[in-house]
Amino acid sequence: MALIEPYLRHYGVAALFVIVYLESLGAPLPGESAVIGASLLASGGQLPIEGVFLAVFIGAVLGDNTGYAIGRYGGRSLVERYGRYIGFTHQRREWIEGLYDKHGTAVVVGARFVVILRQLNGIVAGMMAMAWRPFLLANIAGALLWTSVWTAAPFVFGDFFAAHFHDLMK
Known part of the structure; x- marks a missing residue:
């Protein structure tokens, strides 16, 4: 949180959007921590909660959709060619396709709440040739749930955490 907070304070919801977008696209960034931090800043009146919510939701949906396009139009050939080097065998691919x-x-909705799956969700769905419309609807539903949980809880309970865990938040 200490690494993210200065960016959130200086660039506001734009920084939050970029972090969530890139994490949803597959980059190993602390998206969830950024959302919690931004929501806590919003609870203190330093960021608009509406802006935080929209930046997170839109960043999550667009990031996953970009990852889906990458997986759909290039990821499968890469996995077929190099997957064996990272343990992505033909049997494993068939199992994931069946899933x-x-x-x-x-899977798309639930993956939003699991750290590594959140980053790979769109790319893998595209590689597995999941139809785009069901992916998009599940992506929107998962992003809406995830955004609601991680913006509302810190925003609503931010004062409680600040009062009771002030030393931990430094």
């Missing part, structure tokens, strides 16, 4: 065929929307 996306049967439970793709649930």
Whole structure:
């Protein structure tokens, strides 16, 4: 949080959008921490909570959709060519394809709440040739739930945490 806070204070919701977008696209960035930090800043009146919510939601949806396009139009050939070097065997690919065929929307929604899956969600859905419309709807639903949880809870309970855990937040 200490690394992210100066960017949030200086660039506001624009920095938050970029962090969440890039994390949703697949970059190993602390998106969830940035959302919590921005929500806590909003609870203190330093950022507009509406702007925080919109930046997070739009960044998450656009990032996952960009990752989906990358996976759909280039990821599969890369995995078929180099996947064996990272343990992505033909059997593993078939298992993941079956998972996306049967439970793709649930996987996309649920992956939003799991750190590494959140980063790879769009790319893998695209590689597995999940249909775009169900992906988009599940992506919107997952992003809406995730955004609501991680913006509302810190915003509503920010004063409580500040009062009771002030020393930990330094």
